[in-house]
Amino acid sequence: MFGQIARFFGKRSLDAAATGRRWNGAPVQSRSINSEIQSGARITAARAAHLTRNDPMAASAVQALVSGIVGPGVRPVSGHPDADTREHIHRLWRRWIEVADFDGGTGFYGLQSLAVQMMVRDGEAFGHMLMDEAAPGPIPLRIRLLPYNQVPLDFPLRLHDHRVRAGIELDDFGRVVAFHALRHRPDDVTAPLAKAWETVRLPADDVCHLFAPQEAGQLRGLSWLAPAMLPLHDLSEYKDAALMRAKVAGLLAGVIIDADGSGGGLDGTQDGDTLTAGLEPGTLISLPPGKSIEFLDPKESAHYEAFTKAHLRAVAAGLGIPFEVLTGNLESVNYSSIRAGLVEYRRKVEAWQNNILVFKFCRPVWNRFIEFAALAGELPGYDRDPAAFHDATWLAPRQPWVDPAKDVQADAAAVAAGFKSRSSVIASLGRDPEQVDRELAADQERAGRLGLAIERPAPPTPEPTEAPADA
Numbered sequence: 001m002f003g004q005i006a007r008f009f010g011k012r013s014l015d016a017a018a019t020g021r022r023w024n025g026a027p028v029q030s031r032s033i034n035s036e037i038q039s040g041a042r043i044t045a046a047r048a049a050h051l052t053r054n055d056p057m058a059a060s061a062v063q064a065l066v067s068g069i070v071g072p073g074v075r076p077v078s079g080h081p082d083a084d085t086r087e088h089i090h091r092l093w094r095r096w097i098e099v100a101d102f103d104g105g106t107g108f109y110g111l112q113s114l115a116v117q118m119m120v121r122d123g124e125a126f127g128h129m130l131m132d133e134a135a136p137g138p139i140p141l142r143i144r145l146l147p148y149n150q151v152p153l154d155f156p157l158r159l160h161d162h163r164v165r166a167g168i169e170l171d172d173f174g175r176v177v178a179f180h181a182l183r184h185r186p187d188d189v190t191a192p193l194a195k196a197w198e199t200v201r202l203p204a205d206d207v208c209h210l211f212a213p214q215e216a217g218q219l220r221g222l223s224w225l226a227p228a229m230l231p232l233h234d235l236s237e238y239k240d241a242a243l244m245r246a247k248v249a250g251l252l253a254g255v256i257i258d259a260d261g262s263g264g265g266l267d268g269t270q271d272g273d274t275l276t277a278g279l280e281p282g283t284l285i286s287l288p289p290g291k292s293i294e295f296l297d298p299k300e301s302a303h304y305e306a307f308t309k310a311h312l313r314a315v316a317a318g319l320g321i322p323f324e325v326l327t328g329n330l331e332s333v334n335y336s337s338i339r340a341g342l343v344e345y346r347r348k349v350e351a352w353q354n355n356i357l358v359f360k361f362c363r364p365v366w367n368r369f370i371e372f373a374a375l376a377g378e379l380p381g382y383d384r385d386p387a388a389f390h391d392a393t394w395l396a397p398r399q400p401w402v403d404p405a406k407d408v409q410a411d412a413a414a415v416a417a418g419f420k421s422r423s424s425v426i427a428s429l430g431r432d433p434e435q436v437d438r439e440l441a442a443d444q445e446r447a448g449r450l451g452l453a454i455e456r457p458a459p460p461t462p463e464p465t466e467a468p469a470d471a
Helices: 002-010 033-054 056-069 083-099 108-122 226-249 304-319 323-327 335-375 386-390 404-417 422-428 433-450
Strands: 075-078 125-131 141-146 163-165 168-170 176-182 199-203 207-210 254-258 269-271 274-276 291-295 392-395
Touching (some): 033 056, 056 108, 056 226, 056 323, 056 335, 083 108, 083 335, 083 433, 108 125, 108 141, 108 207, 125 335, 141 335, 207 335, 304 323, 335 386, 404 422, 422 433
Antiparallel strands (some): 075 392, 125 141, 125 207, 163 168, 176 199, 254 291, 269 274
16 A cells, blocks of 8 residues: 555656656756856857857848847837927937947947847847037937946956846845946957956946846846757758768769779879879770779768758747748748748737837936936926926837738728727837828928829728628
């Protein structure tokens, strides 16, 4: 009886927690994500950078994620209740985004693309919001992007009232209060050596830390290529081997079989162990007795294409993007399948846009921009109601569909039926409804002034349906 009880309680019904030959060698212990990142994120980021610069699939994956998340830029629309104030804020914003980059290489929307690219490839990016008195324009705010290794992962400093883990200073409750950054990238050979390892304390309110968290309490980011990095590396070596096999198959190469071992009596040029002999049409070669030539004919892999596709589908799944977006291969899709695949992908893109890019980068920059504009005296009435000035909606560019005409017809029918508003449709296109209305009014005014007759197409009407027989 006791044996039956022991066997009952000793037998695991959860296969994932079972033991046996099939689980030999599988890890049974895991560490926190912070420990894993602190010990392995640097090597992972270095390998991801190498793959992105040398492997076409890795480069395509990073470009697809950046273009999907950012596109031409995620843009703000002020939510201030006064229309004139909103327009004034938008004018200030349009002037500022042109000079937002401290290094002067791009504008604010270019900084979005670069920050997301660094986050996908390296795992994280840091945006330092600082004051530049020499900057043009009334608002001296500038953004400087810092790579991941400029905030060292192995920074062991312990302060009196705070602690520093992986370059991030925490208070007694575990909240981030500051970042400790190096003055220069540690792997930049062109940077001056003097004070190269000296750190600068950056308050957390001045830094946008862009990364995709995988656990609660995660401090640093991990490359998005990590799940697909080893398959990509193996696939790259497999493709190199297949290419070399195809090159050998395209050559006229042979092996001389020397039965007596003398190796003499053959015409040609000797280069080490290689004998090079030329062949011309109609050439007859006389070989010494006991020797023959066997030409090489390596067979190409019959499963190369199927194996490569299956491998790349797993890589695309690990990266969270469709296989067709990763490879550009549309040979086996139709309208329904590609649309269904893009629906799920765009849900992920919207989550990345709102939960990472807007929350961790765009929103802090907007709030600091409003504060600097108020300090510069550009926002009268800010002291009475600061929240109204900080209110904003971020509009991501709309992803085009396979058949946009049907989507336009559906939106027009929804507006006509009262299920949607024009503003919501325009906002879903990534445009500011008020700006669109101003453009339409300007078009109508210009057409009337020039005597142009511009007709708008009538909204689509639903097709009539047959009445029931018993109606």
